[in-house]
Amino acid sequence: MRKGINLALFLITLVLTYWLYKSVKEPIEFHAEADKRKDAVITVLKKLQVAQDVYRMVTGAYASNFDTLSKVLNNGKIEIVKLGEDPSDPGNQDKFIRTVSYKVAKDSLFSLLNGDINIDSLRYVPYGEGKVFDIAADTLTYQNALVNVVQVQTRFKDFMGIYADPRYQKYDSYYDPEKALKFGDMNSPNTNGNW
Numbered sequence: 001m002r003k004g005i006n007l008a009l010f011l012i013t014l015v016l017t018y019w020l021y022k023s024v025k026e027p028i029e030f031h032a033e034a035d036k037r038k039d040a041v042i043t044v045l046k047k048l049q050v051a052q053d054v055y056r057m058v059t060g061a062y063a064s065n066f067d068t069l070s071k072v073l074n075n076g077k078i079e080i081v082k083l084g085e086d087p088s089d090p091g092n093q094d095k096f097i098r099t100v101s102y103k104v105a106k107d108s109l110f111s112l113l114n115g116d117i118n119i120d121s122l123r124y125v126p127y128g129e130g131k132v133f134d135i136a137a138d139t140l141t142y143q144n145a146l147v148n149v150v151q152v153q154t155r156f157k158d159f160m161g162i163y164a165d166p167r168y169q170k171y172d173s174y175y176d177p178e179k180a181l182k183f184g185d186m187n188s189p190n191t192n193g194n195w
Contacts, residue, residue, distance in 0.1 A: 027171040030163055034175070037159050040126035041181055042195045047113055048122055048133065048152050049183050049191060054078070054109045062137035062150035066123040069135075073109055073119050077102040127159040136186055147189040153182030 051073060055063045058076035063069035082099045110116055125131045137150045157164040157177035164177045183193040 030168050030171050033163055034160065034172070037127045037161075038156075038181065038195070041154065041159055042193070044122060044126055045133075045152060045181065045183050045193060045195075047117065049193070050112050051109060051119065051122060052137075052150055052152070052184075052191070054105050054112065056148065057108070058105050061139070061148045063135070064137040065135060066120075066132070070119045070123075073105050076105040078105055078108055125154045125159050127161060128154065131158045138186065140187070142189055149184065149186050149189055150191060151182060151184035151186045153180040153184075155180050 051069060052062050055069055055072055055076075057078045058072055063072065080101045080103055082101070083096045084099065085096060106119075109119070123132045123135075125133055131154065133152050133154050135150075135152050137148070139146050139148055141147075142149075155177065156175070156179055160177060166177055168177075169175050181193075181195060184191050
C-alpha cells in the first residue's frame with residue numbers, strides 16, 4: 001500500500017515537473033523566435049526603404065509594385081547635377097555652369113547597402129513561405145502640396161509560422177498577429193518604420 005502511494009506521488013511529481021517545464025519553456029521559445037523573425041523582416045524592410053529612395057531618385061516617385069521597382073533599379077540611371085563657377089567670370093557669383101552626369105541606379109543601391117543584393121528577392125517576406133510584402137505608392141495633397149507617398153508592409157501572421165496564433169498574446173501584451181510591420185504611410189509623406 002505504501003509503495004503504491006509513493007509511486008502515485010512520484011508520478012504526480014513527474015507530471016507537475018513536466019508541466020512546469022513546458023510552462024516556462026514555451027514563452028522563452030516564443031520570444032526568441034519572434035525576435036529572430038522580426039529582425040529578419042526589419043532587415044529586408046530597411047533594404048526596401050533604401051531601394052524605394054533610389055527608385056525615387058531615378059523616377060521622381062515611388063514604385064507601386066515590385067516588377068517596376070526591380071526593372072528601374074536594374075536598368076535606371078540617377079542624374080547628378082553639379083553647379084560650379086563660370087571659369088570665364090569667376091568673380092561673379094550669379095553666373096554658374098551646370099554639369100550633368102549619370103550614375104547607374106544599381107551601383108548606388110549596392111553602395112548604400114554595402115554590397116551585392118538580389119533586387120528581385122526583396123519582395124519576399126523572410127519566413128513567409130513565399131509570401132510577398134504589400135506595396136503601395138501614390139500621390140496626395142498634404143499641407144497644400146502634392147507629395148509622393150509609399151507604404152510597404154507585412155502582417156506578423158505572414159512570417160510568424162506556428163506562433164501566428166493569437167493565443168501567444170498571453171506572453172506579450174503588444175503582440176497581435178494581425179498587426180503590420182511596415183515603413184511609410186499612405187496618408188502622409190513619411191517613410192519611417194514602425195519598428
